[in-house]
Amino acid sequence: MIENRKLRATVTSYLFLAPFLLVFLLFLAWPVIYSFYLSLHKVCWSTDLYNVFSDMKLVWFQNYKQLFKDSHFWWSLIVTAYYALLTIPATIFLGLMLAILLNNKLPGVSLFRSAYFLPNVLDILVVGIIWTFIYSPHYGILQKIFNLLGIQTFAREGILANPRTALPGIAIAMVLRGAGFGMILFLASIQNIPKSVYEAAEIDGAGPWQKLLYVTIPLVKPIILFLVVMGTIASLNAFTEIYAMTQDGGPFAVHFMGEIQGATKLSGYYLFEKWSQMKYGYAAAISYVLLAITLVISIVNARLLRRKQ
Amino acid sequence: MDVVIFRRKLRNGLIFFALVVGAVFMLFPFLWMLFVSLKKTGHGFLLDFAFAKPFFANFKAVWNNPSFPFSRFFLNSLIVATSGAFLTALFCSMGGYVFAKKDFYLKELVFWMMLATLMVPGMMYMVPQFAIVTKLGWINTYKGMIIPHVANVFGLFLLRQHMETIPNSLLDSAKIDGASEWQIFRTIIVPLSLPVITTVFLLTFLFQWTNFLWQLVVNTPDSAKLTLPVGLALFKGQYSTEWTKLMAASAFSIIPIAVLFIAAQRFFIEGLTAGAVKE
Amino acid sequence: MAEVVLNNVSKIYPGGVIGCKDINLHIKDKEFCVLVGPSGCGKSTTLRVIAGLEEITSGELKIGDTVVNNIPAKDRDIAMVFQNYALYPHMKVRENLAFGLKLRKYPPAEIEKRIQETAKILEIDHLLDRRPKALSGGQRQRVALGRAIVRKPKVFLFDEPLSNLDAKLRVQMRVEIKKLHARLQITSIYVTHDQVEAMTMGDKIVVMKDGFIQQIDDPIKIYEKPLTKFVAGFIGSPAMNFISVKITSRNGNFEASEVPSGFVYMLKSEDFPFLRDYDGKEVVMGIRPEDIKDTIFANIKDAENTVPAVVEAEEPMGSENYIHLTTQSSAITMKTAGSNRVKMGDRLNLVFDRNKLHFFDRETDRKIE
């Protein structure tokens, strides 16, 4: 049944959307579609660089086939997932904790808010470089502290050269940088929870932990979900922090599918490598597979959420 | 009674202490950056107090730079970041409004399309985007630097999320009061979403302010529109990097954003909490 | 002239959900019409259709002499008061009042004059420079009313405007709205789920259920002559008692035997000629609590028609007392004078006022006449 009103709403909606949609279609949607076309091609050594896009060779699904056999690609997926697991829950947890602490009436609360939020405005590259200084073996401030505590585990290689600690090390830096953003969102959300809900919980005999567990967390769930989505996107796009903190994608001491793998070579970084080698077609194929994977995850997520509602 | 007060004081004291420790921890990179920017060449990583002589030598070297006019780059950055953030906030608000409050054909499809583009690493966009910008003749222009990033899907979702919480009755009421669609948007939706719009504005400002590769690519080297990040990149040499100068330059370029964020942050948080009428 | 006429108006949502169906309603100029019914009955939909916030699926809607089916809300010259007041939180009271006028390009002097006028009527002059957040519930309610009044529209629409107020304030505002209506003489349509509000305020009451109109009448008619079992049960407090009975013709009269206990009420056939068609069938017999008397309290003797019942509970209201009892198989509430007190377990002999009995068809729920 076509409704007059819906038709009219459609017209107004698209009028409102027009400026956004125009830019979106031209500068985002088209490149994504174009990327698929690209992923079926190969930029050969002899490809005319003045004319790259018309001089590439159509290879159909060869890039995808190659990708399927590429151990580095599979490894990058694993590391990306690991990185997401390292950063997302920690960012959410830290953000929530800070928000809860800052929700108290204390002197200088707004000062703290600024302080916690400030790292967000720092360039990731700069943060990465600074943490490299902090983590470095022998001379880094962290090792100086470890020396005082008698910890010598990281004295020789530091945090970032140890395949086990390199990625967690990067994750810590990024979590500390990003937690302030989550904090702001949580704070806003927590302040929106009516006091009566807490009072009711208190009367029902809930202690501080139960209140957190049964009142706060369920009520800030939308924020958590939002941060999960954002974190996933950030993990898929993670490049600058890897670039700043490890060389060529990190300590190469991991063996997987018969190849040496970089402990911090996330898919975003791997994509960059291929891209900078002018393997545009292959890079496009990588991004398409990533897109497919994340879309499937998102759709499943959305379905699950809808069912719950 | 006394015990209760004492316990509360103790609790607050502990929280305060935790907050201070946390702040030191989280601000550490920030402070360290300032520290490094004041140090002697090559001493960046050391925990010593070998400061540059004169004290602000690194900052001076950045400011009085013969190779790029710092103030002009700064101004360009300001123009690009401000108008980029403004347009992004405007377009995202308009889009967020219809996604939150309107029912229209192909809504789901457009939604998923947008979501999909979020998942693709930004690098993939660069070459096609660049081809379009060239076709449009936008090389060396502010619009070439700004427009391609104005459709910020993330900002749109953020705003949509917020606008969904504005009660429909307000819109109905405005309709009955005689407001047109644009007036509803302008007089009800925008004022009530202003905090989130500000958030989007700030985040895009930040993004545009630090955007390096795109600004580099879309300008020819002789362009008068070059921005700060491109200028800063000149400090990163082919073989070695002057960390101390680079940190000084970073500290310089952070000042406006830090000021902007701290100035806006009261509004930023308060607003996020305000939102709609209760009950 | 601002009559509101609905001819066969239906609102069907996509997916076939019925908002309201086949609404025929004629609201006269200056009339105060109340739409009442339980939640989800379609009363709000009907109101929103009139306001122009929902599109009509079929039928015709007239305000004054014009068909407004395709006229947008803003051009219908109506004003609406919402349940949650829908005050613009970012505007001061003054701006809230002025908003509609401003959009209609009234000169500032005129706007100011009207604001002053309205503020005086509603006694909110001292609140003009506050924001909605800083107002109490009652004050917000007044501002919401003011926003409607200030425009001097052809029709007022009220969507459960008092349901967020406390009981006392509600009663007070009820009266004020009545007074306001008497003063302004503007056609008003008022939606509520509260039958007391409906009874006390409406010139005309429209009872709705499941998207359909059940009955349109003035309050007294609705009360005394409910056309359906639903209306009978919905209007009046405490609600009408319903007893399932089986009608059998005996000795020229009717016997109504309670189901399942079989307790027999004798009914004279000349009083209930319409029951003839229901010989041998089950019907629902209804009686309002105030139409039940007790042999002791009322000091009447009608041995033939006394119904023995046991007291379950009482609700002394001061001026009157509601007594909840059970007969052999039905629960019954009676209303009696406040001084008539009972204890749990007391046995009373009830007398039903036979002139006030209502009978409803079991299948159609319609009144048997």
Add this chain to the structure above:
Amino acid sequence: MKNRKSKIVFLAVFLATVNFVSCGKPKEKAENGEKKIVVWETYGNEEHSEILKIARQFENKNPGVEVDIQRVPWGGHESKIMTAMITNTAPDIARVDVAFLPRLVKSNSVLELSRFGEINTEDFVPAAIESNIFAKDGEKGIYGLPDQTTGVALFYNKTLFAKYGIKSPPKTWKEFVATAKKLTVDKNGDGKPDQFGFAMHKDLWWTFPFFNTFGVRFLSDDGKKCLLASDAGYEALQLKVDLYQKYKVEAGAWQSGSIDPDTGFLNGVYAMIFSGPWNVKRFRDAELDFGISLIPAGPAGTSTNVGGTNMVIMRRAHYPEICFEFLKYLTSPEIQAQWCQDLGQIPVNLKAEKLMDFSDNKEIKIFLEQMKTAIPRPKVVSYQTLALTVNPYLYAALAGEMSVKKALDTVAKKIETEVLVER
């Protein structure tokens, strides 16, 4: 209040529109009939002012010619040139990393130069000019001229040498190890050294000095085989690994996230590093007492790697002849002497040596000496792919994860199948 708000909004919109209307037009090609060539360079601050000076000199000698020097940040210069080519906004002359050249040649993006005039290849530092020579369709051609050449030499901290009684810098690897051992000291007595004899990078480029001094040939003459997996190769890499693993004189600076050799050297915690001329001024400015010497000799004598940049003429250059003239001018002995005298760099033109006064720049003499025995990098189409293929295995070997033999064997095979042939 309301008014003011809308004014601000209006102002912002106005500002935004003004931006779009007043957008800069692309510069007109030729002003007042002059022939203009555009050069993209990636120099640092001092070099930038030097080349501006040279461009002015060239313009004075060639009336009617304008040389427009434009500066591109080093980071991203390849992306920049690539995208510029796609959109036909590339310059006439570009300064590119030597490693980028094979790709440009293979894709026909740059012009062969000998057709514009004679080039005396003997005049140039051999390794530097060599990186411009490619065989295409069986014919050798010169596709660019070196504008800057570098290689690394051994930098040593004189203060530390004096402190530990070391008279002269090591000449051979054997001496090198012995010297480094003396300089690796645990100063605070915690059982871990906090001063190291040596610090190095792991990357392939920084490993070439090792390979080269052992006489390792990287590729076969036809360019189809990788010869890395040879006894010489094993030995060379083994030495590098041993410096860290066995002799423990290397600081571990090759690892991700550690203090890089330059910084450590500057702070006197690394006594010896390999480094290039670009650091001379920096170290001097930091008032460091340091010396420079040749890379320790191996079985094949001393040798080093080659870095640096070449100037190429892009295929769609407007006045290729003028471009060529400019490049010839830039690499002429006089200009090279001037350039290197002013900046303390290695001249690409050997004839410049005679014109130069080395009294202030003794280091340059050593670098010049070192460059004479330098060996150019293997000319693979994508040096980056090569490096990305090799680096992980160098890392694995250095970290002791993999034996040197296994690492090189695997690498050689990988290079043959993934780098030398197009996949």
